[in-house]
Amino acid sequence: MVLGDVNMILRAEEKNNTNLNRSMMRRFKAFVDNNELKELYMHGRRFTWSNERENVVMTKIDRVLVSVDWELYYPDVLLQALSTNISDHAPLHLSTAAPFCAKKRFRFELYWTRLEGFEQVVQEAWVCAEEITDPFKRLDALLRNTAVALQAWGQRTTGNIKIQIAIANYVILRLDKAMESRALTWLERWLRRSLKHTMLGLASLQRTIERQRSRLKWIKEGDANTKLFQAVANGRRCKNFIPHIRHNGELITDQVRKEEIFSEVYERLLGQANAREVEVDLDFIGLEGIDLSELDGMFTEEEATIPVAQDHLLDWWLAQRARWSRDVKRGFDTVVIAVIWALWKQRNARVFNRTNQQLNAPELASSVIGELKEWKAAGLGGGRFSGFCETVGLH
Incomplete structure (x- = not known):
């Protein structure tokens, strides 16, 4: 230090x-x-x-x-x-002993999906009381039940990795010392060899867990050890920790009290649902109700593999890209990305009601063409972009 x-x-x-x-x-x-x-x-x-x-x-x-x-x-x-x-x-x-929150949060471990029995646990836990009719409260209850079940199942299946490693190390140490003074029996040799093999698996599993908590995605598997992942995770936790807050002139350092203050503030911001004074009588209007109970079920494999809009766009993009020569393909990609980005900004302008940013179709096309011309004049996109612009007549 x-x-x-x-x-x-x-x-x-x-x-x-x-x-x-x-x-x-x-x-x-x-x-x-x-x-x-x-x-x-x-x-x-x-x-x-x-x-x-x-x-x-x-x-x-x-x-x-x-x-x-x-x-x-x-x-x-x-x-x-x-x-x-x-x-x-x-x-x-x-x-060196900061009062971080002692309450452990639920963490979904990625390796759970590769263990036998994972899907069965999720299916059995994905249940909710019938009296809960609010869809948001139902989703909250379903997620909470599943989290509790997965956490208990994970403890039963893999247990505490660090404790298992410590116990295996201790037993191997005692066998190493015994081997210095006498010959080990075949059972002791088998136990020592089995523990060493188990240690390899536990160490790999621990590294996988620490890698997930570190949130490092740019490092390839095997390029770093567990210490790096632990250091990154600890550093992020220390940086994100809030030592104290000031509320109504009071300086609050107690962790439980800080959680209560944050909850109260967000409850005031979000508000609470009140009973409606006026309701629509669907029977009087003559509209038939729709049974949505099937939405509570699990997604089927067929539903999960239904192609979405972005798949159709990608197919079109690849098909059109194949029509151009190698010299101008990157220029074509630049134009497509610019148009998609302009459409996305217009989508956001309408979702968030930014009326000063909303354009109609001719205005949007003119804006995209003008921006591409500015890119070409500034030399952005390289020679292949300029070559594509010359090919399509974008001067």
């Missing part, structure tokens, strides 16, 4: 003006990278020092740098900047 006033910054945003010594910044960054250090996220403030003058200069020169092993050893770490008091520096308060 390296902590204190280092009198240097790593990034330009760590100073409130543009008077930067970039050479020193590069040297400091090289020091951090060469020693494989990571900066702990600081809550509450952007800067830790000021020159206390009228033309104020503020920088973040007080920091805490740690190794990956240290961060994994203290996963519940929280760094906060306190009041400067009589100093020009803000003291840093580092806690």
